[in-house]
Amino acid sequence: MAAFLFSRLLQGLLVLFVMSLLVFTSVFAIGNPVDVLIAAEATQEDREAMILRLGLDQPLVVQYFIFLKGLLSGDGGRSFAHDVPAVSLIAARFPATLELALVAMVMAVTAGLPLGLIAAMRPRSWIARMALGYSTLGFSVPTFGVAITLILVFAVGLGWLPSSGRGPVTQVLGFPTSLATAAGWQYIALPATTLAIFKIALLIRIVHASTREVIAADFVRFARAKGVPDGRVNTHHVLRNSLIPVVTVLALEFGGLLAFAVVTETIFAWPGVGRLLLESITLLDRPVIVAYLMATVLVFVTINFIVDALYAVLDPRVRVAGSDR
Amino acid sequence: MTAADDLAPAPATRTSALLAQIARPWPVRVAMALLATILLGAALAPLIAPQDPFDPATFDLFDNLLPPGGRAASGGRYWFGTDEQGRDIFSAILYGLRISLLVAVTSAAVAITIGVIIGLVSAYAGGRVDALLMRIVDIKLSFPTILIALVLVAVLGRGLDKTIFALIVTQWAYYARTVRGVALAEMGKNYIEAARVGGYGFRRILLVHLLPNCLAPVLAVVALQVGGAIALESTLSFLGLGVPVTKPSLGLLIANGFTFVMSGRYWISVFPGLALILLVISITVLSDRVREILRPSERGAG
Numbered sequence: 001m002a003a004f005l006f007s008r009l010l011q012g013l014l015v016l017f018v019m020s021l022l023v024f025t026s027v028f029a030i031g032n033p034v035d036v037l038i039a040a041e042a043t044q045e046d047r048e049a050m051i052l053r054l055g056l057d058q059p060l061v062v063q064y065f066i067f068l069k070g071l072l073s074g075d076g077g078r079s080f081a082h083d084v085p086a087v088s089l090i091a092a093r094f095p096a097t098l099e100l101a102l103v104a105m106v107m108a109v110t111a112g113l114p115l116g117l118i119a120a121m122r123p124r125s126w127i128a129r130m131a132l133g134y135s136t137l138g139f140s141v142p143t144f145g146v147a148i149t150l151i152l153v154f155a156v157g158l159g160w161l162p163s164s165g166r167g168p169v170t171q172v173l174g175f176p177t178s179l180a181t182a183a184g185w186q187y188i189a190l191p192a193t194t195l196a197i198f199k200i201a202l203l204i205r206i207v208h209a210s211t212r213e214v215i216a217a218d219f220v221r222f223a224r225a226k227g228v229p230d231g232r233v234n235t236h237h238v239l240r241n242s243l244i245p246v247v248t249v250l251a252l253e254f255g256g257l258l259a260f261a262v263v264t265e266t267i268f269a270w271p272g273v274g275r276l277l278l279e280s281i282t283l284l285d286r287p288v289i290v291a292y293l294m295a296t297v298l299v300f301v302t303i304n305f306i307v308d309a310l311y312a313v314l315d316p317r318v319r320v321a322g323s324d325r
Numbered sequence: 326m327t328a329a330d331d332l333a334p335a336p337a338t339r340t341s342a343l344l345a346q347i348a349r350p351w352p353v354r355v356a357m358a359l360l361a362t363i364l365l366g367a368a369l370a371p372l373i374a375p376q377d378p379f380d381p382a383t384f385d386l387f388d389n390l391l392p393p394g395g396r397a398a399s400g401g402r403y404w405f406g407t408d409e410q411g412r413d414i415f416s417a418i419l420y421g422l423r424i425s426l427l428v429a430v431t432s433a434a435v436a437i438t439i440g441v442i443i444g445l446v447s448a449y450a451g452g453r454v455d456a457l458l459m460r461i462v463d464i465k466l467s468f469p470t471i472l473i474a475l476v477l478v479a480v481l482g483r484g485l486d487k488t489i490f491a492l493i494v495t496q497w498a499y500y501a502r503t504v505r506g507v508a509l510a511e512m513g514k515n516y517i518e519a520a521r522v523g524g525y526g527f528r529r530i531l532l533v534h535l536l537p538n539c540l541a542p543v544l545a546v547v548a549l550q551v552g553g554a555i556a557l558e559s560t561l562s563f564l565g566l567g568v569p570v571t572k573p574s575l576g577l578l579i580a581n582g583f584t585f586v587m588s589g590r591y592w593i594s595v596f597p598g599l600a601l602i603l604l605v606i607s608i609t610v611l612s613d614r615v616r617e618i619l620r621p622s623e624r625g626a627g
Binding site: 015023027133137140141142148149151152163255266277281282284296 | 478
């Protein structure tokens with residue numbers, strides 16, 4: 001067990017290192033941020049001063065080591081556009097994204113889990129048909145399509161909900177949040193729903209598929225044959241087994257939410273990290289792009305590690321099978 | 326559909342029987358009809374579109390921002406309305422479809438080729454090569470596609486070719502994994518063993534023996550991936566990071582109209598959006614059905 005986790009930890013660190021190399025070279029090798037950042041009428045001296053200040057005169061290898069050193073000391077370079085450490089920029093925007101992702105996730109689980117279970121356990125009911133039809137629909141419509149539809153209906157048409165910004169932000173336990181006020185909830189409603197609609201569709205599919213598989217398994221049929229009551233079979237035999245893959249997918253999807261927020265945050269002008277990334281891409285603010293990507297890689301590697309560990313705890317077979325992967 | 330017909334090993338009667346089986350549920354029939362209509366519309370765009378959206382001389386600035394059904398200065402009607410330049414939305418959709426489909430189909434074709442080669446080699450070589458390749462695929466698949474595409478576009482810049490490239494990079498791994506899974510199962514069968522004993526080379530076994538037997542499951546994934554590619558391209562274009570303004574795909578049309586949504590001029594965004602959603606949904610419904618039939622054991626699996 002410990003050996004398995006240790007090998008996974010090493011793999012994770014390796015992925016981090018490889019990604020830092022990949023991200024750095026790809027982002028820093030192409031495009032000239034000076035062209036974007038500096039006014040067209042700037043003199044040659046201004047340009048050179050800027051290049052010197054940003055450290056762009058150094059060879060790429062030197063730039064990489066400076067970047068790596070900064071990364072390890074938690075700095076990660078200064079933003080070209082904002083002239084503050086990129087990491088602090090991301091840290092300042094992260095609570096908004098986290099808040100959005102958490103609300104969306106809670107919405108997705110409360111709706112998707114029961115619908116998926118009903119669809120699997122009562123395949124002929126109309127709820128099952130509706131749920132599966134919805135999952136096809138929710139799967140196909142791109143995020144921005146959902147966002148525009150919601151804005152048209154609830155912001156423009158009915159005028160019930162605001163469609164842009166985060167609303168009033170208050171400090172709760174030292175964290176800035178918009179969830180402490182009713183107005184804040186109005187602001188988060190549309191972006192969170194946008195994110196949740198896709199996740200509900202995904203959850204219905206996964207819960208449905210994995211529950212169907214378990215229901216057909218021999219041990220469930222044996223339990224039924226033995227005369228165990230239906231309700232007990234469902235809670236003790238089916239759910240316990242069918243929800244293991246769901247838990248892991250949920251963990252991975254949470255990481256996905258943080259990244260998918262790019263589109264949603266941009267449309268709803270939500271001041272999170274996703275919007276920061278898009279702004280940085282248009283400004284060619286390399287340190288922020290790199291810091292964002294490294295933060296995302298870190299989140300993903302961490303989540304992957306937790307999922308692996310969780311799997312090893314929940315399902316002993318993985319430990320054996322995992323050793324040759 | 327024609328690709329599936331050509332590649333099906335069975336005689337024509339079985340192919341038509343398969344088609345009939347696919348088309349049995351009514352939602353699938355609706356999806357097929359929709360898809361055929363959309364593809365036909367895109368193919369015949371120059372013939373049926375009232376305007377050429379790339380030629381400003383064919384539209385009238387006095388007709389700008391007309392609602393659906395609005396009467397043109399010249400007497401005709403715009404059933405889908407017009408945008409701020411007086412461009413007919415219906416024509417823009419037909420031409421936008423062509424660009425969306427071009428990007429999605431080209432990127433899918435290249436991604437399939439790369440994925441099939443990597444999958445076959447991985448399954449055939451086994452051992453360390455297999456482990457390494459599949460680890461790369463795992464890592465690639467553990468990142469959200471939108472993020473990979475965004476970064477690539479950030480690095481490469483905007484453009485039709487760059488968008489296609491970004492879509493290839495996001496897609497190949499799915500095919501590689503699918504092919505590898507199928508090929509691995511095929512590798513254990515007698516005919517491969519026979520070919521090896523017969524002294525055939527690596528390349529011949531891979532291409533002549535292994536490849537044809539791995540294609541059916543790949544085809545089932547293709548439709549789903551093309552649908553995904555269309556959606557991803559439109560997202561990139563919507564964010565202003567995809568196709569250039571001179572080549573407006575559906576996503577770019579929707580983005581252009583988005584600025585007018587707030588003032589209630591919904592049609593500039595909504596009609597291209599509907600076209601996009603109908604296209605992707607009909608592809609999804611169809612590919613779900615094909616997978617269900619090809620792989621009955623995975624019925625209902627995502």
